[in-house]
Amino acid sequence: MRRSEFQRAVAAEFGGRSSALVNDLVLPGLGDRTAAEALDAGIPPREVWLALCIETDVPESRRHGAGRLEPRRS
Incomplete structure (x- = not known):
């Protein structure tokens, strides 16, 4: 996941x-960082x-693949 996808x-x-x-939300899983x-x-x-x-x-069900753009169609 890229930052733009995030x-x-x-x-x-x-x-x-x-x-x-x-x-603002502190995330305990990341060392109490936002x-x-x-x-x-x-x-x-990611x-x-x-x-x-x-x-x-x-x-x-909404966590994986989030933020990705749909592939371009030719």
């Missing part, structure tokens, strides 16, 4: 709350996404 996944899952969650702090510290976006999903009870 941002799309968070926006799609949380909508208007996405910015607040990324910047998602923004974890990304800035070099933690892979790991941050999964920690955010766990903390906010996102169903597993």
